[in-house]
Amino acid sequence: MKPVVLAGGTGSRLWPKSRAALPKQFLSLTSDNTMLQDTILRLNGTKAQSPIFICNDAHRFLVAEQLRQKDINHGGILLEPVGRNTAPAIALAALHATxxxxxxxxxxxxxxxLIKDEPAFHTAIEKAEKLAEQGKLVTFGIVPDQPHTGYGYIKAGSTLGDGHEVAEFVEKPALETAKEYVDSGDYNWNSGMFMFKASRYLEELEKYSPEMLDVCKRAIDTETPDLDFIRVDHDIFATCPDDSIDYAVMEKTDSAAMVPLDAQWSDVGSWTSLWETAEKDPNGNVSVGDTILENTKNSYVNAEQRLVSVIGLEDVIVVETKDAVMVAHKDDAQSIKNVVNKLKAEKRPEFQFHREVFRPWGSYDSIDNGARFQVKRITVKPGENLSVQMHHHRAEHWIVVSGSANVTIDDKTTLVTENQSVYIPIGAVHALENPGKIPLELIEVQSGAYLGEDDIVRFSDRYGRVE
Structure with missing residues (x-):
């Protein structure tokens, strides 16, 4: 059994924690691990082989670093050049696996x-694997505990081994219809998790979406290794039809089966769902970080950087990050997506980035900025270095706070240690390396007419970012 982990998506309904450059799967929202890490770690004790990961190009270093942190081996990190939904992504994984x-x-x-009951999940996997070995395309149906209108439903048909044939897939229903489904006991939520032999998925895709399979085959025929990653042909894959596995295959095949899963599952699709699944205090509140709640009930409060106090409110969500605060009523949490769309339309940085931005070599935190200056706190991991680069419009001052740095300016390299500084003029070719055993912390002061991140000309880079 080989896991295929779909690690794309933006998680916009969990803004301001989730951003385009750091979506929810890379955040620690339900445990000390990130959601990506928990997805793999909960397979411990099963017969799972090294998993295949699928993500977009912008998140590739996040995936690699989070796997490294937990010593997780992988069977390939496939990079989608453009998003084309789940059916093509799974096709790429199946083709790679075969x-x-x-x-x-x-x-x-x-x-x-989120899956809290891991033994129940393992049992469901074993049941599904038996059906998959028989050629079935198995989906996991979540046993519903309420009439939820945010999920699609699956109607169970006749018994099939430890599962059921699929009688019908149903779109997200209205509340009254959802109540009827749950009361009948015949319907489960559609989890978006599947199990099948790689060849069977490709056979059914060829039957129902031959153009999609053809494009995926041609795109992966020219796959190119790139460090830990596997790239497929951008131009070919961009012509692929955009469709989900549900529409492209599962709702059409006559080999669909369902295994019920009752394992305290949630897709963590909103702040409300996080409140629903978390442990609450006697007043029904969930609080994370430095918070003080007074006369507040049934609320979710998440403080990242500062003290957050909530007084005299009920059924609210309050989320604070270094650069944004979001306050919403729990019943209107879905509208957060509208705010994110406005941020995107206005090209505001809060749509894409946090104040702290992660890079393969470490991270930088934008502390302050003005018309012609910007101040950053930069952290470089031991043994890592930034690309050899230059800037057309800005000069930089680097002040080392802790650790040591090898700084190269044009053809001269200098070791800069704590409480020392160095100046990089406009147009100078420069590089920064941490040669030590501890993280390098430095303050960078940029000054100039243009301070955008796109004013970087890279000459060499160990992470493959030179055009």
């Missing part, structure tokens, strides 16, 4: 789900 003549059972998982 390249060496193997035909593994694939366990398709989203990287951003």
């Amino acid at each position: 390249m060496n003549g193997e035909d593994p059972v694939l366990l398709v998982l989203a990287a951003d789900h």
